[in-house]
Amino acid sequence: PFDVLIVGGGPAGAAAAVYAARKGIRTGVAAERFGGQVLDTMGIENFISVPHTEGPKLAQALETHVRENEVKIMNLQRAEELNLDKGMISVRMAGGATLHARSVILSTGARWRSMGVPGEDIYKNKGVAYCPHCDGPLFKGKDVAVIGGGNSGVEAAIDLAGIVKHVMLIEFDTKLRADEVLQRKLRSLPNVKILVSARTTEVKGDGQKVTGLSYEDRVTGEHHTIRLEGIFVQIGLLPNTEWLKGTLDLSPRGEIIVDAHGQTSLPGVFAAGDCTTTPYKQIIIAAGEGAKASLSAFDYLIRSSAP
Ligand code: FAD
Numbered sequence: 263p264f265d266v267l268i269v270g271g272g273p274a275g276a277a278a279a280v281y282a283a284r285k286g287i288r289t290g291v292a293a294e295r296f297g298g299q300v301l302d303t304m305g306i307e308n309f310i311s312v313p314h315t316e317g318p319k320l321a322q323a324l325e326t327h328v329r330e331n332e333v334k335i336m337n338l339q340r341a342e343e344l345n346l347d348k349g350m351i352s353v354r355m356a357g358g359a360t361l362h363a364r365s366v367i368l369s370t371g372a373r374w375r376s377m378g379v380p381g382e383d384i385y386k387n388k389g390v391a392y393c394p395h396c397d398g399p400l401f402k403g404k405d406v407a408v409i410g411g412g413n414s415g416v417e418a419a420i421d422l423a424g425i426v427k428h429v430m431l432i433e434f435d436t437k438l439r440a441d442e443v444l445q446r447k448l449r450s451l452p453n454v455k456i457l458v459s460a461r462t463t464e465v466k467g468d469g470q471k472v473t474g475l476s477y478e479d480r481v482t483g484e485h486h487t488i489r490l491e492g493i494f495v496q497i498g499l500l501p502n503t504e505w506l507k508g509t510l511d512l513s514p515r516g517e518i519i520v521d522a523h524g525q526t527s528l529p530g531v532f533a534a535g536d537c538t539t540t541p542y543k544q545i546i547i548a549a550g551e552g553a554k555a556s557l558s559a560f561d562y563l564i565r566s567s568a569p
Pocket of ligand 1: 269270271272273274275292293294295296297298299300302303304305306307308309339340341342369370371372373374392393396397502505534535536537543544545546548
């Protein structure tokens with residue numbers, strides 16, 4: 263059995279693996295897709311000490327760093343079930359194999375909910391963005407839209423209004439759902455327009471990048487097209503935790519509930535990164551949390567029986 267089995271190979275899982283292996287304990291990483299969301303990212307400019315890199319390059323660097331340590335990497339492996347039995351944890355994989363470990367770190371990340379309209383996939387990273395902290399500065403002085411009037415959409419619109427030329431906030435419902443204080447702040451900004459009862463129908467582009475967005479006015483049924491260069495989709499971040507429902511405590515949003523040490527509601531099971539309740543889903547935060555969960559797992563192991 264492993265001393266530490268890490269499920270998920272994004273920045274959180276990679277950091278956890280390096281920290282665990284450096285303690286000289288048996289460490290394994292099982293990941294559906296080593297690299298995680300980083301593989302889907304173009305420019306990354308907020309990983310401190312690395313002013314600019316690209317997703318695939320950083321993913322490769324994560325893997326190289328993990329491979330320099332004694333870690334068993336099991337790529338293309340999806341975990342489907344976790345069980346606790348007499349202090350030993352077992353994780354059943356989609357292929358049928360079961361892995362055993364004295365402690366587990368869950369770092370299965372999350373995925374952005376997409377609009378599912380024509381053009382969205384084609385122009386991902388070419389004007390269609392999901393993270394204002396990451397991509398906001400790329401749209402300096404340009405016209406953008408934010409899709410979604412919940413807290414994350416309104417926060418994104420307020421944030422972007424300070425960087426871009428104009429923000430159009432588009433909400434499907436008849437009103438915004440964000441906290442009143444955020445809505446008040448949003449309405450006070452001169453370069454923001456709010457559109458409610460609007461259903462986005464298409465992302466328009468010139469083959470290279472986004473040039474506009476079409477929507478249907480749900481009151482009149484009329485169709486309109488706006489010219490803009492960026493679209494920030496803020497309709498939800500879904501944690502990859504469906505397989506853990508009923509096994510350990512999840513928040514109403516499906517995030518694994520962790521304490522300041524990365525401890526979950528199950529003894530010996532820790533979690534880190536975008537799949538947890540830790541706020542702000544970012545590479546540097548996921549990596550830091552992965553390191554922390556790993557140190558917590560080590561602390562747990564030295565306090566439990568059998569070296
Ligand atoms: P992830 O990166 O999501 O990795 C999860 C891992 O778990 C993957 O290996 C996945 O295959 C695996 N997995 C999932 N389910 C299972 C399962 N059941 N069994 C086994 N393995 C499983 N952040 C920044 O800081 N800067 C940026 O510029 C930036 N740009 C971004 C651009 C895009 C397009 C996207 C999508 C995200 C961006 N982010 C950025 C966010 C950043 O990528 C995430 O915060 C970070 O990758 C989270 O790391 P993680 O390790 O928690 O999860």
